[in-house]
Amino acid sequence: MLDDRKLAVLRAIVEDYVSTNEPVGSRALVDRHNLDVSPATIRNDMAVLEEQGYIVQPHTSAGRIPTDKGYRLFVDRLSAVKPMSAAERRAIETFLAGAYDLDDVVMRTVRLLAQLTRQVAVVQYPSLSKSAIRHVELVPLTDGRLLLVLITDTGRVEQRVVDMPASYDDDSITQLRAVLNACLDGRKLTDVAAVVADLPERVEPRERPNAAAVFSVILETLVARHEEKIVVGGASNLTAADFSQGLREVLEALEEQVVLMRLLGESDEISAVTVRIGAENDVRGLRSTSVVAAGYGSGDRPLAKLGVVGPTRMDYPTAMGAVRAVARYTGQILAES
Amino acid sequence: MLDDRKLAVLRAIVEDYVSTNEPVGSRALVDRHNLDVSPATIRNDMAVLEEQGYIVQPHTSAGRIPTDKGYRLFVDRLSAVKPMSAAERRAIETFLAGAYDLDDVVMRTVRLLAQLTRQVAVVQYPSLSKSAIRHVELVPLTDGRLLLVLITDTGRVEQRVVDMPASYDDDSITQLRAVLNACLDGRKLTDVAAVVADLPERVEPRERPNAAAVFSVILETLVARHEEKIVVGGASNLTAADFSQGLREVLEALEEQVVLMRLLGESDEISAVTVRIGAENDVRGLRSTSVVAAGYGSGDRPLAKLGVVGPTRMDYPTAMGAVRAVARYTGQILAES
DNA sequence: ACTTGGCACTCGGGAGTGCTGAGTGCCAGG
DNA sequence: CCTGGCACTCAGCACTCCCGAGTGCCAAGT
Numbered sequence: 001m002l003d004d005r006k007l008a009v010l011r012a013i014v015e016d017y018v019s020t021n022e023p024v025g026s027r028a029l030v031d032r033h034n035l036d037v038s039p040a041t042i043r044n045d046m047a048v049l050e051e052q053g054y055i056v057q058p059h060t061s062a063g064r065i066p067t068d069k070g071y072r073l074f075v076d077r078l079s080a081v082k083p084m085s086a087a088e089r090r091a092i093e094t095f096l097a098g099a100y101d102l103d104d105v106v107m108r109t110v111r112l113l114a115q116l117t118r119q120v121a122v123v124q125y126p127s128l129s130k131s132a133i134r135h136v137e138l139v140p141l142t143d144g145r146l147l148l149v150l151i152t153d154t155g156r157v158e159q160r161v162v163d164m165p166a167s168y169d170d171d172s173i174t175q176l177r178a179v180l181n182a183c184l185d186g187r188k189l190t191d192v193a194a195v196v197a198d199l200p201e202r203v204e205p206r207e208r209p210n211a212a213a214v215f216s217v218i219l220e221t222l223v224a225r226h227e228e229k230i231v232v233g234g235a236s237n238l239t240a241a242d243f244s245q246g247l248r249e250v251l252e253a254l255e256e257q258v259v260l261m262r263l264l265g266e267s268d269e270i271s272a273v274t275v276r277i278g279a280e281n282d283v284r285g286l287r288s289t290s291v292v293a294a295g296y297g298s299g300d301r302p303l304a305k306l307g308v309v310g311p312t313r314m315d316y317p318t319a320m321g322a323v324r325a326v327a328r329y330t331g332q333i334l335a336e337s
Numbered sequence: 338m339l340d341d342r343k344l345a346v347l348r349a350i351v352e353d354y355v356s357t358n359e360p361v362g363s364r365a366l367v368d369r370h371n372l373d374v375s376p377a378t379i380r381n382d383m384a385v386l387e388e389q390g391y392i393v394q395p396h397t398s399a400g401r402i403p404t405d406k407g408y409r410l411f412v413d414r415l416s417a418v419k420p421m422s423a424a425e426r427r428a429i430e431t432f433l434a435g436a437y438d439l440d441d442v443v444m445r446t447v448r449l450l451a452q453l454t455r456q457v458a459v460v461q462y463p464s465l466s467k468s469a470i471r472h473v474e475l476v477p478l479t480d481g482r483l484l485l486v487l488i489t490d491t492g493r494v495e496q497r498v499v500d501m502p503a504s505y506d507d508d509s510i511t512q513l514r515a516v517l518n519a520c521l522d523g524r525k526l527t528d529v530a531a532v533v534a535d536l537p538e539r540v541e542p543r544e545r546p547n548a549a550a551v552f553s554v555i556l557e558t559l560v561a562r563h564e565e566k567i568v569v570g571g572a573s574n575l576t577a578a579d580f581s582q583g584l585r586e587v588l589e590a591l592e593e594q595v596v597l598m599r600l601l602g603e604s605d606e607i608s609a610v611t612v613r614i615g616a617e618n619d620v621r622g623l624r625s626t627s628v629v630a631a632g633y634g635s636g637d638r639p640l641a642k643l644g645v646v647g648p649t650r651m652d653y654p655t656a657m658g659a660v661r662a663v664a665r666y667t668g669q670i671l672a673e674s
Numbered sequence: 675a676c677t678t679g680g681c682a683c684t685c686g687g688g689a690g691t692g693c694t695g696a697g698t699g700c701c702a703g704g
Numbered sequence: 705c706c707t708g709g710c711a712c713t714c715a716g717c718a719c720t721c722c723c724g725a726g727t728g729c730c731a732a733g734t
Contacts, residue, residue, distance in 0.1 A: 025726050038678050043727065061685045061726045101496050139472040139488055147488060151476055151496075157486065159438050159494050235572060236588035251573035362697050375707050380698065398697050398714045 002052070006045045008035065010054055011078040013046075014066050018315050023063030068278035068312060071290070075275050075316050082317035084325045088116070092325060096333050102126075102155035106231055109306060109330045114234025116322040119310035122260055122293075125229040126154035126303040126334065128221075132188050136180040138173050138214070146173070148217055152189070154303060154334060162217045166209045176211055179203055193219060228304070230260045241311040249285030254309070259283050264293045264305035273320045273327075278312045288312060292319045296327035298335035306330065339389070343382045345372065347391055348415040350383075351403050355652050360400030405615035405649060408627070412612050412653050419654040421662045425453070429662060433670050439463070439492035443568055446643060446667045451571025453659040456647035459597055459630075462566040463491035463640040463671065465558075469525050473517040475510050475551070483510070485554055489526070491640060491671060499554045503546040513548055516540055530556060565641070567597045578648040586622030591646070596620050601630050601642035610657045610664075615649045625649060629656045633664035635672035643667065 002010075012033045016024040026039040026046065035042065046064055049055045054070035057063070066074065084092070095112055099105040106123050113121035131152035139147040141161070150158040179202050183195055196215045203211045232254050243250055253259050263281055265274055273294045279287050290312045295302025306327055308319055339347075349370045353361040363376040363383060372379065383401055386392045391407035394400070403411065421429070432449055436442040443460050450458035468489035476484040478498070487495040516539050520532055533552045540548045569591050580587055590596050600618055602611055610631045616624050627649045632639025643664055645656055 023726090027726080039726095040678055040680095040728095041676085044677085047728075057727085059684090059686065061683085061724090063726065101498060103496075134478075135474075135476040135484075137472075137474050137476075137486070139474075141471075147472075147492070149474070149486065149488065149494065151484060151486065155484070155496070155498075157494055157496050159440075159488075159492070161438060161492075233592065236585050236592065239585035239588065248573050248576040251576065255570065255573065360697090364697080376697095377699095377707055377709090378705085381706090384699080394698085396713095396715070398695095398712085400697065 002048075005035070005037070006049060007073075007078060008033075009042060009045045010049055010066070010070060011074060013049075013055060013064055014070065014074045014078070017065050018313055021313065023058055023065050025063035028063070065313075068280065071277045071312055071316070072280075075277070079317045081273065081324060082321040084321055089325060089329075092116075092329050096329050099333065102157075102334075105155075105330065105333055107233075109326060110231050110233035113306065113308055113322065113326050114237060116326070117308045117310070117319045118234075118237050118240070119308040119314065119319065120235055120237055120254065121233045121306070121308050122254075122264065123231050123233075123306040123330075124261070124264060124304040125231075126152070126156055126297075127228055128152065128156065128158070129189050130301065130303055131156060132186055133184045133192070134186075136177065136184055138177050138180075140170075140173060144168075146214070148214060148221075150218070150221065154298070158221055160217050160221050162214050164210050165213055166206075168207070168210050172207050172210065176203065176207065176214065179211075180214070228257075228261060230257055230264075232260070237310070241313065243288065243311065246285070246288055250289060250309075253283055253285045259286075263291050263309065264307055265291075273324050275316065275320065290314050290316075292316065292323050294323050294327040296331040296334075298331055303331075303334070339385075342372070342374070343386060344410075344415060345370075346379060346382045347386055347403070347407060348411060350386075350392060350401055351407065351411045351415070354402050355650055358650065360395055360402050362400035365400070402650075405617065408614045408649055408653070409617075412614070416654045418610065418661060419658040421658055426662060426666075429453075429666050433666050436670065439494075439671075442492075442667065442670055444570075446663060447568050447570035450643065450645060450659065450663050451574060453663070454645045454647070454656045455571075455574050455577070456645040456651065456656065457572055457574055457591065458570045458643070458645050459591075459601065460568050460570075460643040460667075461598070461601060461641040462568070463489070463493055463634075464565055465489065465493065465495070466526050467638065467640055468493060469523055470521045470529070471523075473514065473521055475514050475517075477507075477510060481505075483551070485551060485558075487555070487558065491635070495558055497554050497558050499551050501547050502550055503543075505544070505547050509544050509547065513540065513544065513551065516548075517551070565594075565598060567594055567601075569597070574647070578650065580625065580648065583622070583625055587626060587646075590620055590622045596623075600628050600646065601644055602628075610661050612653065612657065627651050627653075629653065629660050631660050631664040633668040633671075635668055640668075640671070 012029055013024050016028065016032060026042040029042055030039050046055065050064065053067060054073060055064040055066050058065060092112060096105065096108055099108050106125060110121045110123045131154045133150060134153045135151040137149040139149065141147055144164045146162045146164060148160045148162050179199065183199060184192060187195060196219060199215055200208050200211060235251065235254065238247060238250060262283060265276065273292060276291045278290060281291055288311065289309055291307055291309050293305050293307030295305055297303035307323055346366065349366055350361050353369060363379040366372065366379055367376050383392065387401065390404060391410060392401040392403050395402060429449060433445055436445050443462060447458045447460045468491045470487060471490045472488040474486040476486065478484055481501045483499045483501060485497045485499050516536065520536060521529060524532060533556060536552055537545050537548060572588065572591065575584060575587060599620060602613065610629060613628045615627060618628055625648065626646055628644055628646050630642050630644030632642055634640035644660055
């Protein structure tokens with residue numbers, strides 16, 4: 001149905017349009033790529049491609065531009081992920097290696113990705129629900145309140161204030177802390193719910209109200225409200241690709257944690273780069289953007305996601321290469337700490 | 338030199354220009370404000386104001402718009418901070434009261450400020466150097482590494498990885514932890530440097546290398562690299578005020594922590610709202626923006642800054658009111674935890 | 675059966691033109 | 705010192721015109 005030449009034409013259209021941001025016509029096409037046919041032939045091919053919905057004309061007497069469907073075909077069959085050069089890889093490695101804590105790793109990753117791709121970068125913190133607890137700390141505050149600090153094996157630190165219902169002293173806190181650490185240390189956060197159910201039996205009866213308050217805060221931290229933490233960077237790159245009107249919508253969408261989570265998607269295979277083009281991410285206001293994302297993690301399973309957001313008119317091979325590389329190196333760095 | 342009517346004219350020009358975003362002419366001025374003189378008279382006044390540099394004409398045969406100098410005069414002498422309505426104050430209070438930890442307070446504050454002013458909001462985390470230590474925790478990681486966790490009285494939690502030069506066991510860590518907490522608890526972070534100098538004497542000789550490593554990381558955390566943490570929100574509001582070309586520059590500037598710090602400025606009086614107009618903040622790329630900022634804090638001295646960034650053509654009285662109110666309530670909330 | 679050159683057609687966008695209306699500065703009279 | 709009147713300026717809009725890029729189609733060539 002689409003012979004090789006037609007595919008080559010589509011590929012050429014995508015490449016040219018991405019690099020020039022102008023509708024590409026039949027003449028320009030034969031000139032720039034060495035197709036050994038005449039413009040007229042190309043026109044026939046383009047007519048077919050348009051009929052099938054891979055390209056469109058913005059207006060009569062203009063060249064063609066790819067549709068979402070066209071980009072999709074391009075990404076799936078007509079392009080290969082462009083690997084990073086050795087120099088780039090070294091730069092990535094040294095830049096990330098300088099990080100000194102989790103916040104810093106995430107911040108550097110976001111910057112790096114934004115700079116490499118010249119797009120907006122989005123990085124999710126290592127998912128709480130997939131981490132294990134490494135340490136639990138209780139710090140007394142004033143007025144019957146405690147600060148609960150959870151430290152995970154990915155270096156993430158979560159803090160919450162707990163209102164204690166009953167009175168307590170240093171000893172009771174020490175005891176509680178010991179119980180918590182004994183029971184929770186090394187546990188996956190998803191397993192904690194089950195463990196916590198058994199905990200009350202391990203503390204003295206008179207401590208139970210306080211203990212219960214702490215437990216419920218732990219559960220609350222893990223599940224409901226505290227979804228996931230996400231960082232965005234390189235927003236200024238949006239001004240290059242002229243969304244003109246849509247810019248506001250895009251910026252608004254990027255400020256919504258929830259939207260970002262949806263955007264990064266769900267795939268569970270580590271280091272697989274996924275691409276969502278235009279309307280494929282059904283987020284209002286991001287219909288004209290594409291997302292290139294990948295999971296990253298320290299072991300076999302992905303801990304979280306990262307990716308870039310840009311106009312559908314995006315250099316997919318390069319973006320995919322950058323996302324893949326950054327995901328790998330960030331995963332490595334996390335594994336080392 | 339500038340009589341009352343001329344000042345009134347300037348005020349009217351600023352107000353009209355802010356609300357309409359169009360150069361304001363002499364006729365429109367007498368129509369909308371009830372000045373009891375003719376347009377011709379106003380024209381004479383405007384000629385004087387222009388000569389003095391308070392207003393300019395974008396082009397001949399257009400109305401006048403205020404200059405930075407004009408806005409400055411307006412802010413200093415022609416306007417009053419517009420207080421929030423009771424309803425707004427209640428809304429602010431309840432919105433902030435729902436926060437459950439420091440991160441959440443800061444995030445909510447940023448959102449609130451962006452929403453109230455319809456500008457970009459900037460909030461700095463409570464300054465480390467002005468906080469006191471409430472607790473120090475050491476958590477063993479793998480391979481001779483420790484996670485150092487500092488908890489401050491403002492609820493801020495800082496974490497750093499420490500490479501331990503010598504071997505250690507649980508006991509030595511417990512001892513070190515005790516020493517640290519005994520010596521640092523309640524100390525201002527600015528005083529820590531002095532205290533740390535004495536610490537080595539308090540640990541056993543064979544523990545000193547490890548202790549020294551921890552101490553140096555503490556110092557490092559407080560001073561050099563870890564300046565201050567800043568959160569930005571409401572960037573999409575920038576699209577409303579048409580910077581057109583400058584938008585990219587503004588977005589870039591807002592991604593630079595260092596620039597933001599400079600922007601929020603240095604004033605030490607709490608709850609004083611400061612305004613920097615246009616070129617007054619000598620940051621490249623933000624020459625056409627204004628910053629309205631205030632300190633906020635739990636006690637008498639400000640812990641940190643917050644504010645809004647917008648076009649010089651900004652509703653200063655309202656922005657100042659919102660910034661002042663939010664600074665107060667955020668301070669209160671922090672004081673309670 | 676595909677490819678190709680030729681040709682008529684379309685139409686966005688830039689350049690040129692004229693008009694209108696808002697706004698000004700100046701001046702002479704109140 | 706204020707005011708009405710008047711001449712002047714000029715951005716912006718509407719209108720026209722034209723060019724060039726690009727297309728679709730067709731008939732002829734391989």
